[in-house]
Amino acid sequence: MTVSIKRWEPENIIFWLTRGRRIANRNLLLSTLALHLNFNVWMMWSIVVSNLPAIGFAMTGQQQFLLVSIPPLVGGIMRLFYACIWSWVGGGTWLGISTLFLLIPALGVGWLVQDISAPFPLLLLVAACCGIGGAASSSHLSNTSFFFPKSAKGFAMGLNAGMGNLGVSVVQIVVPLAIAVPLFGSLAGEPQIWGRGAQVHPVWLQNAGYIWIIPILLIATLCLLYAHDLPKLRLTLNDQWLMMKERHTWYICLLYLSSYGTFIGFSAAFPLLAHALFPLVNATPYLFLGPMICALARPIGGWCGDRIGGGITTLVCNALMVVGTLLILVSLPGELDGGSFSLFLCAFLLMFFAAGVGNGSSYQLSPKVFLIEAGRQAKASGESIAAAYTRGGRRGVAAMSISSVSATLGGFFIPKAFGSALDWFASFVPAFMLFLVFYLVSMAVAWWQYARPTASMRC
Incomplete structure (x- = not known):
């Protein structure tokens, strides 16, 4: 089983160099592997949904957008509980247990897609089960943050989340091939007949779920054998409730929503959006590019946050x-022309890159802001640095879990906004205009609170 650690002092340079760094890097690797797999399972549903009508499932475009919006919604809600439970069970132990939970959506998707007569509520239920994969970030990243000293938190968390987020890109490559x-063979069931226009061929859509079963069992076993449990923090929902009263919690929530919400929302919606806007273009070969760029850019955001400043970096990204x-x-089809798919794709890739860097720079604001605040309070009251560090770290983790939940809701609202705009206005333009206003507001918050020279929490 996992190894329990009684003493952990990452800010002690001797402890860090002689023992701490090796343990921290091992847990970072295991957490990254597990988080990557969680994103694989979380986002496979968007690929599955885009294929359901072609194999015989009867549904409207609005219903498709609703189906891809459910996993982010459920994942966001579950993050509230995941953010606490790991601190009671133990970070390493929870890595293994939460990874095993992924068997539920993997098996559920593999079973459901083989029955085209399945009622829509059952589709919603399986979509909700896929949300299990979206809950892991709040526990994985919070646990990882405690392994590293303040000077290395940004890059470590950026690497953890970035390589985890890369699962969104990987799933968009692997699932179409699988x-x-x-x-x-016959173990997975009979193929379905996929038909769209003149294209007709067999597919094994159940493989979208079944291919993750062996990786789930393997990575869960590695986590349970080799990960570490830090001293129990005993975080509760009350910790998060108290942090909801802090104004900086909500500023960071807004900024993380603008970046991570963009990433997860557009990742879920892009396959349907591209097909709806450019039906004559096969966008499948390009689906992985945006999420891959976003995931690879996230460590850059963490590094920039450590070196340049989280506020300035987040401002530029917005x-x-x-x-x-x-x-x-500009690229959207109009009455007189069919639009430009090339410009549409390039613009989305720019969005994904900016969102990726912004993910890293905005998320690392939580631990830093509340550690700075705790340090100032300790200096004024005479509190010991160790006690201030513990208190600031605990508050920072609680704020991180809240921002993680709020940002995941972007994965619900963005596809839902596209579906509603299409239903109400027969156009996606109102949805994009809404996002434009939101990014402008986020720029203003980033500048005023964390980027301007006289900001009280410039970091």
């Missing part, structure tokens, strides 16, 4: 997302 061949949104609006 469903095209009978990987498991400015780039404003530019990207404007370019998308």
